[in-house]
Amino acid sequence: xxxxxxxxxxxxxxxxxxxxxxxxxxxxxxxxxxxxxxxxxxxxxxxxxxxxxxxxxxxxxxxxxxxxxxxxxxxxxxxxxxxxxxxxxxxxxxxxxxxxxxxxxxxxxxxxxxxxxx
DNA sequence: TATATGACGACGA
DNA sequence: ATCGTCGCCATAT
Numbered sequence: 001x002x003x004x005x006x007x008x009x010x011x012x013x014x015x016x017x018x019x020x021x022x023x024x025x026x027x028x029x030x031x032x033x034x035x036x037x038x039x040x041x042x043x044x045x046x047x048x049x050x051x052x053x054x055x056x057x058x059x060x061x062x063x064x065x066x067x068x069x070x071x072x073x074x075x076x077x078x079x080x081x082x083x084x085x086x087x088x089x090x091x092x093x094x095x096x097x098x099x100x101x102x103x104x105x106x107x108x109x110x111x112x113x114x115x116x117x118x
Numbered sequence: 119t120a121t122a123t124g125a126c127g128a129c130g131a
Numbered sequence: 132a133t134c135g136t137c138g139c140c141a142t143a144t
Contacts, residue, residue, distance in 0.1 A: 053139075062124085
C-alpha cells in the first residue's frame with residue numbers, strides 16, 4: 001500500500017486564525033487574567049493546556065485585530081519585562097499603570113507582587 | 119526545500 | 132544579575 005505523500009495541513013487554510021480552537025483557548029486564558037494582575041507567556045500557555053508553547057501565545061497576541069477587547073497588556077515575559085516594543089510597549093505600560101500595576105523605568109513588573117496566581 | 123525570525127523560556131557558566 | 136545556548140514551532144523569505 002502506498003502511503004499518500006500528503007502532509008497534514010493546518011485545519012482550514014484560509015479561515016481566520018481566530019477560528020482555530022488552539023487560538024481560542026489562548027484567548028480564553030488571557031481573558032481570565034484578573035484586572036490588576038499579570039501573567040507570563042509561558043504561564044498562559046500552560047494554563048491553556050499548551051505547555052512549552054509560550055511563543056505561540058506571543059504570536060497569537062501579536063496578531064490580534066485592532067480594537068480587540070482582550071486584555072493583552074496583562075501578559076509579559078517570564079522576567080516580568082514588557083516584551084513588546086515601540087508604541088505598543090508604551091500603550092502596554094500605560095494600560096498596566098492605569099489599572100494599578102506598577103511598571104518600573106525598565107518596563108518591568110514585579111511578578112512576586114502582581115503575578116497572576118490561578 | 120532550507121534558513122531566518124520572533125510580543126518566549128529553561129538552564130548552565 | 133547577565134550572557135550564551137538550546138528547545139520550541141508557525142511564518143516569512
